[in-house]
Amino acid sequence: MMKTIRWIQDFLEYLGGSQDEPPPGFSITLSNAVFWGLWWGVLIAVILVFSGQSSKFIYIDF
């Protein structure tokens, strides 16, 4: 259980840019351009969707 949690932490840190090395058993390295290109695209899409500030909204009829 602790090993699994540790692996998940390492995996998330790798995906999040904190760690330079992938966790054991995860074969996608930093040189995998397709993976990282798509991952950055996903992150940008999420940022686009969630970056609206609540304070901007009085009307929400659109």
Add this chain to the structure above:
Amino acid sequence: MIFNTWDYYILFLLPAAIFFRLAGPVVRPWIVVLSGCCFFLYFSFTQLGGAIGAACLLIFLWESFVSRFYKPASWVCWLGVTQTILFLVVFKYRNFLSGIVWPEPAHNPLYWKNAFLPLGISFFTFEFLHYAWDRYRAKTETGTVGEYMAFILFFPTMVAGPIKRYQDFLPKLRAVTAEWLMDWQRGTTRILAGLVKKFAIADVLTAYTSHLNIPDLSVANRAILPLWLLAYGFKIYTDFSAYSDIAIGSARLFGIRVPENFDWPYLQTNIADFWRCWHISLSKWLLDYVYIPLGGSRVSVPRIYANLLVTMFISGLWHGAGYNFIVWGLLHGIMLAVHRWWRRRPGYVPSPRPSARFFSWLLTFVCVSLAWAFFCMDIHTAIFFFRRLLWG
């Protein structure tokens, strides 16, 4: 917030990081200085305090001048420490401290009506203090004036940390990593991940945390109150760790690695480990410049507990000029003291059983979560929250 503006990335981060990489070692610190000055002026003027806020850049310039006279065991270092504390008192604590004597602003002769905080004051003052103190103890070299100015004006960490150490920063400034592609890959990923954490998690949780006020607490269903407090605990973690991610990622674009600031604090199984993993740069600063100078753990047991309380009192006060922050800090001081006592009971042996680890984790998590009530609400509102939670 600065990290969610186009200006930060297009006007400051990308140009500065690129020029920094292209420049030679002599010019590099001055690129950081110039970009940091422009950053401070621009965001102070547009977001904090206008022209007067921008004029606070003089604080950095004055500090750079005075720092040239710091020598081991010199009284000038004490002057540096004193003036930095004065900056904090004047800008951050003036109204709070004078309000202790004159509670009513209208009758408070020292009340500063249009008080503002210079950009990043809570962080840069701690870097000033660290440098003055470590120069006094001969624990760090002087460096050139450009290098010291680069240290204090390094804009990725100026606004929200991590709080850097000059001894760590200087070698990295002098010998930037050659693997710039790796740095840009990791730095970009870190920045994007930080922004996702901020927008997709922290800001969504605001839907709950915005209700931590008496009018909403009065009418809310009691069952929702624990969820609101839990949401606050996760919101503040994702919010602050997101800022750290963006700061660390931004610094990585320069090829400079700054210290990590969070290491899964909510997974820790005791309060001491929590503080080793939560706002790590601040915890280390408090350890090195408050707890250890007070005697640390090398004094009598009652003094140790007192040192813990004082250290966490300062931690609370650093987070905000208010009684609720002091209460929050002291609560954590008490928790640390209790943890220390528990660990040092005669015959104590940590249990290897998973259930014991789980219970420790749960207890730590619940205590930290409950303490957040005093961080996010004033004392009166926090007490009202607990009354509603426990007695309806």
Add this chain to the structure above:
Amino acid sequence: MLSKRQFVLALAITLAVVAAINVVLALLAHRTLPRRIMRRAADSPSAEVLAIGNSLMVAGFHESSFDSAAAVLPAHAAVNLGLGASTPVEQLLLFRYAIAHGMRPRLLLYGFYDFQLTDPVTMTNADLIGNRAILYYLEPEYARRFYSLPAHDVVEFEVMRFFPMFVERGAVWSKVEEFRRFLSQQGLPHERTNQFGRASDFSLLEAASSQEFAHHCDSALSAGLASPVEELLRQAHAAAIPVVVIEMPMSPFHRRAFYSSPSWPAYVSHLRSLLAPYDASFVDASDWITDGSLFADNLHLSASGGQEFSRRLGDLVRKDYSSQRIAATTNKKPRLMRSRL
């Protein structure tokens, strides 16, 4: 070890993903409210009564109730091009769009409240979300003459308007905002909402106090019409389209709090004088609906309130804007009213 080629390829793939997002948003953009309003305008060339304004007009003007009361022929039914959260700039653009697509209204109904007709329109790029996104794509250069943007925002505007992900960001954000509001409501008494959002939020569009409102009235006495309003009236006048400027029904709370001050009638009198050169009529409908239950919030009529207002407005149009008057103005064969006139 990462190579330059791999890094650049990753960037290129990211850009491709972002481009795909923009394509998808461009395809979905036709569903947004401003574009639906524009389609409505283009599909109604035979409408003879055109209603424009902001959300007060959206909520208050019921086409069918108006048509019945005004005896408008179905083939020339009134069309409501009111747009929520819009300023006079967007209202001018929609008027121009309708005219450009063949509409030749015999009457233009222009609803307003408080100081909309005289307050200058100032915005930042951050304000151009939701329905105001129309400013990015409907005659953007023309529209810029009528509102001010800070210099820094002008640059942002000029970059953002070419990318659907920025133009339609408000429509995307609104879905998340609806989710946040859903979460926010858990464990709390249900809060009143209407078609535009939370009812309580619209008090933010009112003055903070009666004193502030009175002060605004007094300072507006020296103001002229806002430039987009002036331009709209000028273009309508040049096209021989009679304009009726309507002070929209306001809730009893709003009238008590703000319109009971002597400063308000003085301002309204000033407003009438500003409208005179354009032959625009003025209708004070602010006290037409006295029952507070017919309002969805402090500003907007409910569905029932809108029907009542529209019927009364239709009656007024039928009586005061008869076929003879319109024929005299336009020299065209009137088709607005039924043959009984």
